Amino acid sequence: MTLAPYACLPERSRGRLHAEGMSSFRSPFQRDRDRIIHSSAFRRLKHKTQVFVEHEGDYYRTRLTHTIEVAQVARTIAGVLGLNPDLAEAIALAHDLGHTPFGHTGEDALGALMAPYGGFDHNAQALRIVTRLERHYADFDGLNLTWESLEGIAKHNGPVIGPNAEEKHAGSLPYALAEVNAEWDLELATHASAEAQVAAISDDVAYSHHDLHDGLRSGLFTEADLMDLPVTGPAFAEVDRLYPGLDPMRRRHEALRRVFGRMVEDVISVAQGRLDAAKPQSVEEIRAMGRTIIRFSKPLYQELKAIRGFLFTRMYRAPSVMVERARVTAVVNGLFPLYMLHPELLPQEWRSDIDAARSEVELARIVADYVSGMTDRFALAEHARLLGSGVGADVIPPSAAQASPSRDFSP
Secondary structure: OOOOOOOOOHHHOOOEOOOOOOOOOOOHHHHHHHHHHOOHHHHHHHHOEOOOOHHHOOOOOEHHHHHHHHHHHHHHHHHHHOOOHHHHHHHHHHOOOOOOOOHHHHHHHHHHHOHHHOOOOHHHHHHHHHHHHOOOOOOOOOOOOEHHHHHHHHHOOOOOOOOOOOHHHOOOOOHHHHHHHHHOOOOOOOOOOHHHHHHHHHHHHHHHHHHHHHHHHHOOOOHHHHOOOOOHHHHHHHHHHHOOOOOHHHHHHHHHHHHHHHHHHHHHHHHHHHHHHHOOOOHHHHHOOOOOOOOOOHHHHHHHHHHHHHHHHHHHOOHHHHHHHHHHHHHHHHHHHHHHHOHHHOOHHHHHHHHHOOOHHHHHHHHHHHHHOOOHHHHHHHHHHHHOOOOOOOOOOHHHHOOOOOOOOOO
16 A cells, blocks of 8 residues: 555654564554554443443443444545554544543543542543553553554644643643653644544544434434534435435434535545645654644534534433433542542552552552543442442441551651
């Protein structure tokens, strides 16, 4: 496959933090992809929420199915644009590794609990997982990914420091990101490679499509509600014109695949236009452009904002979803302080990390690592086991009550 001059070429990779020999049959980025797929954190995505809590229905997306869809979109767009599809896929597969149980609700809860200890950010946590928390290899902690993959995980949504940074990172960096960057400079003030930008826009394409599908299946809204919205309304109208009287489920699928296709075609068209105009000759020129090269057109972006506003009201903040948000927030709010007070409740394999902690901040970050790595069902089961069946119950199990008190970190 011939790649464009602005693609990330595997033979020009900046390498790995811990030197390794080259594979005889896989490129460095293919190797990154395979390590991510075989990681423990990737497997746990199967039982982590996308929007609906994982056990609520077999047809709803989980973090794993979402991630697979993102990776598929990323490979398609990267291939059309002459980019490296293996790197785009690797970044897409890793982009949600740092998510907590219960989706953004769990992240919001853990972020509030971690505010005194440096906060919590799922993108930064993904870096912590692939550089520290995956412990399977003899020679290093983490997955020892290439610099390009780490850069993509850190910056796929744009620069995180400097004049072009996202507003949420305008202050101090998330500690997990700062630690990795101190060890290996990820050039956080620049944009990432075009492959990383493809992974980011593919995330938008995937969730914009499948959240409509899951919302319809859940009954939170109907096809009739989508007829007045941009993009979705014309898609259903076209299907009705071409296939009058079509079976409702086929009608839904045909319309939403047109929505999906419209987004992908728009991204490709805009990217081709921008690349043709800028004529970058290297990935370094992509990083130095000071603007995102892979994005939606302005008209489609505005139309998608209307759809997202609809989804926010009718799906993400629907009364039934809000009830579940409150329930799972109570689970995280119960587990985190319990583990802080009784870190001996963590599994044996976490004991060495706990014993090495020299401050309350270090202990909190270990507890956050453990809680954020939980699946939905495991978090619910542990809350019931340790704190009783009533969510929010203030009960310390006898085994914990009889254990040694929380460690004193004072000088």
